[in-house]
Amino acid sequence: MRFFTTLKMALRALRRNTMRSILTALGIIIGVAAVIAMVSIGNGAKAQVQAAIASMGDNLVLVYPGNQSTGGGVRGGAGGATTLLPADAEAVVSNYQESTTPEDNSVIGVSPYVQGRAQVLANGLNWPTQVYGVGPDFPSIRSWRVSDGVFFDDPEVTASAKVAVVGKTIIDNLFPDLEPSQVIGQSIRLFSQGGGGNGANNYGGGGTGGGTPFRIIGVMAPKGFTSNQDQDDVIYIPYTSHMKRISRRTNLSQIYIQAKDEDSVAKVKADVSDLLTQRHSGNTDFTVQDQADITALRTASTDAMTYLLGAIAGVSLVVGGIGIMNIMLVSVTERTREIGIRLALGAHGKDVLTQFLIEAIALSSLGGLVGVALGIGGSIALGNYKGWPVEPSTAAMVIAVGFSAAVGVFFGYYPARKAAQLDPIEALRYE
Amino acid sequence: MPPIVKIEDLHKIYDSGEVPVHAVRGVSLDIHQKEFLALMGASGSGKSTLMNTLGCLDRPTRGRYLLDGVDVAQLDKNELADIRNQKLGFVFQGFNLLSRTTALENVELPMLYGKRKMSSKQMRERAMHCLEIVGLAKRFDHMPNQLSGGQQQRVAIARALVNEPQVLLADEPTGNLDSKTSIEVMGVFQKLNEQGITIVMVTHELDVAHYCKRNLILRDGVIVRDELVQDRSIAEIELAKLKEAETAAKLLAAGSPAH
Numbered sequence: 001m002r003f004f005t006t007l008k009m010a011l012r013a014l015r016r017n018t019m020r021s022i023l024t025a026l027g028i029i030i031g032v033a034a035v036i037a038m039v040s041i042g043n044g045a046k047a048q049v050q051a052a053i054a055s056m057g058d059n060l061v062l063v064y065p066g067n068q069s070t071g072g073g074v075r076g077g078a079g080g081a082t083t084l085l086p087a088d089a090e091a092v093v094s095n096y097q098e099s100t101t102p103e104d105n106s107v108i109g110v111s112p113y114v115q116g117r118a119q120v121l122a123n124g125l126n127w128p129t130q131v132y133g134v135g136p137d138f139p140s141i142r143s144w145r146v147s148d149g150v151f152f153d154d155p156e157v158t159a160s161a162k163v164a165v166v167g168k169t170i171i172d173n174l175f176p177d178l179e180p181s182q183v184i185g186q187s188i189r190l191f192s193q194g195g196g197g198n199g200a201n202n203y204g205g206g207g208t209g210g211g212t213p214f215r216i217i218g219v220m221a222p223k224g225f226t227s228n229q230d231q232d233d234v235i236y237i238p239y240t241s242h243m244k245r246i247s248r249r250t251n252l253s254q255i256y257i258q259a260k261d262e263d264s265v266a267k268v269k270a271d272v273s274d275l276l277t278q279r280h281s282g283n284t285d286f287t288v289q290d291q292a293d294i295t296a297l298r299t300a301s302t303d304a305m306t307y308l309l310g311a312i313a314g315v316s317l318v319v320g321g322i323g324i325m326n327i328m329l330v331s332v333t334e335r336t337r338e339i340g341i342r343l344a345l346g347a348h349g350k351d352v353l354t355q356f357l358i359e360a361i362a363l364s365s366l367g368g369l370v371g372v373a374l375g376i377g378g379s380i381a382l383g384n385y386k387g388w389p390v391e392p393s394t395a396a397m398v399i400a401v402g403f404s405a406a407v408g409v410f411f412g413y414y415p416a417r418k419a420a421q422l423d424p425i426e427a428l429r430y431e
Numbered sequence: 432m433p434p435i436v437k438i439e440d441l442h443k444i445y446d447s448g449e450v451p452v453h454a455v456r457g458v459s460l461d462i463h464q465k466e467f468l469a470l471m472g473a474s475g476s477g478k479s480t481l482m483n484t485l486g487c488l489d490r491p492t493r494g495r496y497l498l499d500g501v502d503v504a505q506l507d508k509n510e511l512a513d514i515r516n517q518k519l520g521f522v523f524q525g526f527n528l529l530s531r532t533t534a535l536e537n538v539e540l541p542m543l544y545g546k547r548k549m550s551s552k553q554m555r556e557r558a559m560h561c562l563e564i565v566g567l568a569k570r571f572d573h574m575p576n577q578l579s580g581g582q583q584q585r586v587a588i589a590r591a592l593v594n595e596p597q598v599l600l601a602d603e604p605t606g607n608l609d610s611k612t613s614i615e616v617m618g619v620f621q622k623l624n625e626q627g628i629t630i631v632m633v634t635h636e637l638d639v640a641h642y643c644k645r646n647l648i649l650r651d652g653v654i655v656r657d658e659l660v661q662d663r664s665i666a667e668i669e670l671a672k673l674k675e676a677e678t679a680a681k682l683l684a685a686g687s688p689a690h
Binding site: 002345351 | 486508516527540541544590
């Protein structure tokens with residue numbers, strides 16, 4: 001018998017019991033929708049992490065204190081160990097400056113990095129923010145432009161100058177009436193709130209009003225949000241000033257190093273690792289990572305979550321398949337007489353088998369298609385509502401629909417074979 | 432001319448129960464082309480078993496059954512299905528139409544399982560032609576539940592005819608019909624028989640059997656009587672008589688003022 005005729009017959013049989021067909025397919029619909037939604041959201045989260053890491057800059061090599069190579073992920077801030085010192089960063093700088101020609105040099109930028117939260121006061125307003133202590137290379141390493149004014153230079157770092165470069169959000173909150181260009185020269189006062197190092201408060205550190213006064217010399221170009229974080233809610237000051245005047249600590253949170261190109265990243269990693277091991281008298285009490293390492297670490301948990309939820313969704317697909325098998329068995333019993341008529345009129349067992357199998361496959365595939373639509377719609381809706389990025393995967397859709405069709409074959413075969421093996425005389429007599 | 436159905440010493444024993452049931456015990460029978468045969472007998476006489484065997488739904492335990500020269504006892508399940516499809520037409524007591532399927536599609540059904548490849552247009556034309564033969568062409572798009580019993584049985588007859596079978600088998604075709612509709616259906620059979628189709632039907636109604644050309648009576652699995660019908664009923668005449676009687680009854684009713 002022709003495939004198209006069989007398909008038409010199957011669809012008609014499904015339409016005959018619309019409610020029952022919908023309820024039966026619901027298991028598959030929910031399973032597939034769950035898979036698609038999970039993968040979409042998982043992919044979105046992963047893409048977001050990757051974008052965030054890519055936005056850190058190109059060809060970065062990062063050094064963290066403490067040995068973190070044994071899994072567990074990178075802890076933001078890495079404040080746990082205190083083994084990384086400004087001298088280490090200087091050693092890296094001098095190491096590459098000793099190279100004779102710029103062509104030989106695989107490192108094009110180094111910046112120490114100290115992190116801490118602070119309450120910032122200005123203009124009668126105050127605002128909690130992140131204050132980072134970095135070096136002059138930092139904007140070029142992060143490929144981040146200064147839109148107004150200038151970034152601090154080496155002499156200012158050496159002098160632990162009280163100068164600051166602020167993000168757009170800081171201006172919006174402290175100088176709501178001023179344009180970015182107008183805040184240059186304005187003074188802000190920083191109160192440390194800890195967040196690393198000894199975290200001591202710094203009241204009365206300088207000036208009469210408490211806190212440490214810093215002069216704004218530049219404004220960073222607005223960057224917007226990444227990973228749900230406002231990238232412009234930052235203040236950069238020289239790392240020396242941060243350590244001396246704000247956080248009162250002696251160790252660094254990180255060292256940022258930029259390699260010349262992608263090919264030299266591995267060499268820089270190895271060089272820095274060797275240099276620091278030597279400096280730390282053989283202890284690898286630090287971790288050197290490039291962006292690929294960080295991406296892998298940060299997406300590992302997302303991946304694990306996606307697989308786990310995918311497995312749960314897969315179980316619901318199997319449950320949906322059992323539902324289909326159940327209804328197909330009922331359907332075969334209900335339609336025993338119809339099967340008898342078909343067999344008496346010359347249908348082969350194979351024809352009946354095909355008919356019921358196609359019915360099961362149609363049921364599960366339609367369920368799969370509806371599930372894909374629901375999954376995409378649902379994940380987009382959830383993404384909009386929660387502000388999560390969503391990235392539907394074509395591969396996941398194809399696999400989900402294919403898998404649901406396979407569920408139809410697997411769970412439809414037994415009832416269909418039961419139908420095909422009926423004895424026509426018995427089936428015709430069935431009431 | 433060789434007989435279209437030739438049965439030699441046919442036995443059927445059912446082994447499924449505790450005691451084997453010997454349903455058919457040595458039936459020999461020749462049916463020639465253009466015959467119109469009624470198979471009669473009380474329940475348990477073996478007529479249904481014989482009918483199932485004739486219809487290639489069941490295989491004999493012993494004996495030979497040649498249908499159009501082919502020994503059916505040797506065929507496997509699928510070959511039997513093809514024989515049913517190509518050489519036999521079935522009409523059942525309970526009509527056995529597919530519900531919620533139009534008359535036309537019901538008639539097309541045997542062609543779906545046929546070996547000949549036909550376009551859906553050809554199938555449709557053939558099915559319409561068969562519905563015309565039974566006088567239901569106008570109702571081709573009706574569902575079975577929109578048709579009367581007699582009409583449903585006529586659709587079933589059209590379905591049985593659609594693959595141009597050698598033999599039309601009817602199992603109590605009038606069993607679910609009132610007497611007038613029964614006569615109408617028998618009229619259809621007589622017309623088909625006149626056109627040269629061989630018909631074998633099972634019935635337990637003597638007056639229905641009287642429309643056939645040959646009556647066979649079975650008892651305890653053997654043929655006890657095999658005779659040609661004398662003074663055969665003709666459906667057209669019987670219908671005319673019935674109509675006359677009805678008209679007379681109506682006149683009578685109209686004539687009596689008491690009603």
